[in-house]
Amino acid sequence: MNSWVDLHTHVLPGVDDGAADVDVSLAMLRKFRDDGVKTVVATPHFLHPHFKVSLELVRDRLLRLQNAITEEGEEISVCFGAEVRYRSDLASNPELVRSLTLNETGKYLLLELPFQFAPPELPEVVFALLSQGVTPILAHAERYTDFQESPELIEDLVRRGALVQVTAGSVVGQLGRREKKLSRWLLKRNLVHVLASDAHDPKVRAPGLRKAVQEAGGILGKEAAVGLVQDNPTRIIAGEPIPRHL
Numbered sequence: 001m002n003s004w005v006d007l008h009t010h011v012l013p014g015v016d017d018g019a020a021d022v023d024v025s026l027a028m029l030r031k032f033r034d035d036g037v038k039t040v041v042a043t044p045h046f047l048h049p050h051f052k053v054s055l056e057l058v059r060d061r062l063l064r065l066q067n068a069i070t071e072e073g074e075e076i077s078v079c080f081g082a083e084v085r086y087r088s089d090l091a092s093n094p095e096l097v098r099s100l101t102l103n104e105t106g107k108y109l110l111l112e113l114p115f116q117f118a119p120p121e122l123p124e125v126v127f128a129l130l131s132q133g134v135t136p137i138l139a140h141a142e143r144y145t146d147f148q149e150s151p152e153l154i155e156d157l158v159r160r161g162a163l164v165q166v167t168a169g170s171v172v173g174q175l176g177r178r179e180k181k182l183s184r185w186l187l188k189r190n191l192v193h194v195l196a197s198d199a200h201d202p203k204v205r206a207p208g209l210r211k212a213v214q215e216a217g218g219i220l221g222k223e224a225a226v227g228l229v230q231d232n233p234t235r236i237i238a239g240e241p242i243p244r245h246l
Ligand SMILES: [Fe+2]
Pocket: 008, 009, 010, 083, 139, 198
């Protein structure tokens, strides 16, 4: 039996550019379930300039969705998370950082960077978060222009203690050639810790990890590939350490 966890999704209704309402959320959840996912981490954009999202809003929508799941009798669970937009002063508010950690364990933060350039002070921010006991996970690390041009920047951040999430659609080539190339580069070097869908809707940016796991299995072997959607994200939402290669 699969007990896969999708660690990066925009499944909450009416919060950001993800699910528009509860019906769309439920349609997404049925797709997650059919793909073998048992736990979905809802990670709406947070501190993002385009979306005004508060903790109260996220908690309210999470509760609404959990109630709808119970009413529909769906066998899938959704837990709290956030995709936190990078700010150079992020670590200066440890209480906020803690409140935004995945499944509220205080241990892991899904961190989204600006797409065009890697912030020069990023290594210091990674260090500051780690010294608060919070491990940053670089959200869709394969999608940033600077990283595509200089992938060794990711390797350096992993050596410093950051983790890497790669998007399933990138691994299978749905998000572009450069994204696929960097995904494979990272997988070959054991620099990927989590594969996640970053699903926004049921059809276009849709749930689905299975094809990416298959593709990754061709590089890492099946067991290690499944680890990226099962063992590692399960430990992350439990707030436990995960095995690292660097
Ligand atoms: Fe996202």
